[in-house]
Amino acid sequence: MRIVFIGAGELTVEAATLLIGRGHEVIIIESDEERIKELSDSLDCSFLHGDGSKPNILDEAGPEHADFLFCLTENDQYNIIAALVGRSLGYGQVVVQIRDTDYLNICQELGLEHSITPSRTISRYLADMVSGVDILELSSLIKCEARFMMISVDKQTRGRVEELELPAEARVIGIYRAGQFMHADPETTLKINDEALILTHSKHLPELTERFQAEASEGHDLEEKK
Template sequence: MMRTAFIGSNSLTLSAASLLLEDGHQVVIIERHRERIEELSERFDCGFIHGDGTSPDVLRDAEPENTHVLFCLLESDQTNILAGLIGRSLGFARVVPRVNDPQFQRICAELGLADSVMPNRAVALHLREILRGEQSLELSTVIRGDAAVLSFILGEDDAGPIDELGLADRARVVGLYRDEQFHLPRARQKLQAGDEVILITYRDEAERLRERWGGG
């Protein structure tokens, strides 16, 4: 069983919380409006904290040391990023901020907020694929078991050929974004500072790589 905390109580939060509760996980929802808490407490068998989810004191009440993931799923990208940074500084093992604007996803990567999500864009891309008559595959259906995908922003020290990144045999570069354009890596591809590099690796290796590059 895992313990998760959510900031806010919009439809995305409630949908995710419902699924986690069904799986037997412990859920805590941080909500600034007491009337909303009273309403939700009749529908959800979970914990509630009354307060502003960007307040360090309120986030401490969520017990960072005992919580596996802090989900920041408010409508404002800036608020989610701020809450994620505060949550990380307080010791939450993992923070997941929601962003809607692609430029903020890149900023999240640069700040080391490794697990930012863009649900609006994901749904939009899925709808476009439906209209094109294409079959969309959810990432979770093809990346499973011991596999993990992560990304990071390349610094000056790591610029150069891919095979000089020192990834050994436990990780592979599967793609990169340069100037917002996606590229498939070529043999001896030379990486540039500022490139967003996408890796696939083993889950037990992912944490070491996040520590090396500060997340992604």
């Protein structure tokens, strides 16, 4: 897979190192030329010098061949603009880093569903640790080809779980509703704004991702036409 990063901070470097080690193609867009020179000797990847929020720079990274665009600079507004430009150019999955949680609702309204907030993630991990739950230990239980994915339920996907007609090796195992987790079975009814947690074989991830993204897009188009 091809993964494009905007910003060459510590998070980018650590993630890029892991991805390169797993055989993925990585491109890092960075406006600081000295930072690029500093990393060139240690990271076996491609670098683009320029403003990652500019269409011409993002287009140069090849959105038609990219599976992910990670916007990971220290500036929330910059990340949001870069994410919107990247999405308009056709990048597959666009992930935006948000440090100020006040922007999270804005990201949702703009359709930037894949937002990460480092401080919130770490604080939840610490709180879970105090409660005796080790999230890192739990993540190690998802081995081999097992994968989790989350979908947001809308008008296209609401209804009984069994009506989703998932592949044989995929199951909705739970839902989040109004901040509460609930176990799910085939008869469970999914409501708009629920988040459904799916456990699936990794081979189904591309088709499921494409399917639910397409359904979300179709639902959005229908809303705009009304």
